[in-house]
Amino acid sequence: CFVLGIFPATAAMFAVLRKRIFVPDEEVSIIKFYWNAFKREFWKSNLIGYIYLFVGTILFVDIKVIQQLNFTLLHQFIFYALILIFFVYLLTFLYIFPIFVHFQMKTFSYIKCSFILVIGKPLLSLCLIIGLMIIYYLFQLLPGLIPVFGVSLVAFLLMKIAALSFPQIKTLNSNIEC
Numbered sequence: 001c002f003v004l005g006i007f008p009a010t011a012a013m014f015a016v017l018r019k020r021i022f023v024p025d026e027e028v029s030i031i032k033f034y035w036n037a038f039k040r041e042f043w044k045s046n047l048i049g050y051i052y053l054f055v056g057t058i059l060f061v062d063i064k065v066i067q068q069l070n071f072t073l074l075h076q077f078i079f080y081a082l083i084l085i086f087f088v089y090l091l092t093f094l095y096i097f098p099i100f101v102h103f104q105m106k107t108f109s110y111i112k113c114s115f116i117l118v119i120g121k122p123l124l125s126l127c128l129i130i131g132l133m134i135i136y137y138l139f140q141l142l143p144g145l146i147p148v149f150g151v152s153l154v155a156f157l158l159m160k161i162a163a164l165s166f167p168q169i170k171t172l173n174s175n176i177e178c
Contacts, residue, residue: 004042007049012037013152015101017159037101047107048100052093059086091118091125097155098162121165131157 015037016030063086066079092114099117100110118125135153139146145153 004046007045008038008042010049010097010155011041011045011100013155014097014159015041017152017156018098018101018163021159021163041100044107045097045100048096048110051107051111052089052096056086056089056093059089088115088118091128094128094158095162098159102163102166117162117165124161124165128158128161131161 012034016034019026019028019033059082063079063082066075066082069075071079092111095114095117096110099113103110103113105113132154135157139150
């Protein structure tokens with residue numbers, strides 16, 4: 001149950017946050033809206049989530065294997081290239097659910113738009129990293145905040161920062177089929 005529910009639950013949480021950020025005055029039952037989003041996006045969010053999980057596992061295993069080899073110049077180049085690819089992968093993963101709940105696209109278009117956002121808007125990605133570091137530091141100082149604000153504060157930051165680029169993605173989507 002947990003295995004198939006983590007990605008739809010994440011998508012539903014981002015859908016609720018999107019509703020609160022973009023339409024703050026509208027009165028809506030959060031629980032009903034959450035469950036409707038959970039059911040509506042169940043299969044597509046699982047597909048995207050498990051694609052990301054599979055790719056991340058492959059990258060992680062590749063990095064671990066290359067670390068076990070003798071560090072020749074070629075191995076060093078491959079290792080640092082894999083680290084860079086893994087870093088970009090992590091950033092695209094952070095943007096995928098805000099994009100997923102905001103746009104209606106084909107499955108791989110979400111991944112492509114997430115990648116374009118990371119590469120095309122490096123200042124937003126930097127702001128995201130800084131914001132996550134601040135939240136991490138805050139949770140280190142006050143660990144009692146983790147059960148109360150843990151996931152939702154991180155998701156709010158991701159949704160808010162991603163929302164800054166949504167007009168550009170909408171233009172890109174209409175022009176190129178992002």
